[in-house]
Ligand SMILES: Nc1ncnc2c1ncn2[C@@H]1O[C@H](COP(=O)(O)OP(=O)(O)OP(=O)(O)O)[C@@H](O)[C@H]1O
């Protein structure tokens with residue numbers, strides 16, 4: 001079987017991949033009349049087995065630049081799922097699919113099943129990725145609070161930010177950079193208080209020494225080193241974007257709403273102040289000079305309308321830092337005292353117990369194992 005979830009994700013050759021695509025497109029074409037679709041079980045337990053599923057009541061759930069997402073139910077399992085349908089260029093292997101095969105963490109979306117469908121012509125091939133359905137993305141959640149003219153509750157922001165950083169720590173451990181963290185790509189379930197990073201359509205496994213395109217990431221969330229055109233960036237770009245999302249929870253709108261790539265830098269400078277030459281070089285060592293009127297940093301406190309938790313502001317200032325290597329890593333962010341409240345015994349939000357927050361695996365802590373002590377409360381491990 002070619003589509004094996006145990007494959008090292010980026011290993012499949014183009015030939016193998018186009019073979020597997022044509023195999024599945026033929027199968028699904030055969031199945032369309034019966035409305036049953038042969039899917040491949042991509043879960044660990046499923047082990048790549050083929051299953052015949054009947055999808056019922058398809059409903060539009062969202063779209064972005066390349067994909068359309070539908071909500072549907074699987075008759076045989078009773079699961080409510082989301083299907084992301086992406087046009088598949090047969091000439092290339094689908095990087096999103098290869099990365100999705102690697103992911104297995106509670107704060108990151110997981111591919112459950114996959115299948116191929118055809119469009120109007122045989123040549124038009126779509127990859128369909130089946131995932132757990134989530135009722136809302138963070139953009140919609142923020143909008144909900146703004147419409148009600150309410151501030152986002154600090155403890156909920158804390159719980160969501162924690163899960164974002166934990167998801168980031170996990171993908172960083174796999175060497176994956178998401179490159180498009182923004183509220184629309186964060187799924188939440190307010191009922192279970194769970195959060196998952198989704199949309200790996202721009203993600204890439206970064207390899208040291210190899211260059212990557214800098215013109216990536218939705219503008220408001222684009223890290224300054226990307227704006228400076230650095231093609232040797234690291235997963236710290238995701239930490240920047242997450243910082244922007246964190247700030248947006250409290251602001252109700254993007255913190256840096258630039259209307260072009262250069263204006264984006266201006267928006268950042270208005271808050272962080274003009275970067276020093278040393279900071280500019282830390283973002284792009286090739287920058288010879290940077291002429292810009294000196295602007296003083298704005299106080300973090302004044303950025304927000306409401307009275308802010310000083311620990312939230314402290315965390316924000318350490319995450320939204322110009323120098324990528326001085327920016328907190330996701331594990332360091334998790335260890336920040338702002339999140340200590342979550343580590344207290346019997347922590348609840350409005351009488352609700354949060355999801356599992358401390359079941360760190362050794363892989364998750366691999367980069368900085370010294371954080372285990374801080375991140376796993378003693379009451380939890382004893
Ligand atoms: N599992 C899911 N459950 C519910 N809704 C989802 C799910 N996955 C995605 N969505 C919704 O669909 C929207 C688009 O999905 P996604 O971000 O994966 O695609 P996209 O933005 O088109 O991707 P790309 O960046 O590859 O173009 C999301 O913003 C979200 O609102």
Ligand SMILES: [Mg+2]
Nearest residue numbers: 064184185199
């Ligand atoms: Mg998206």
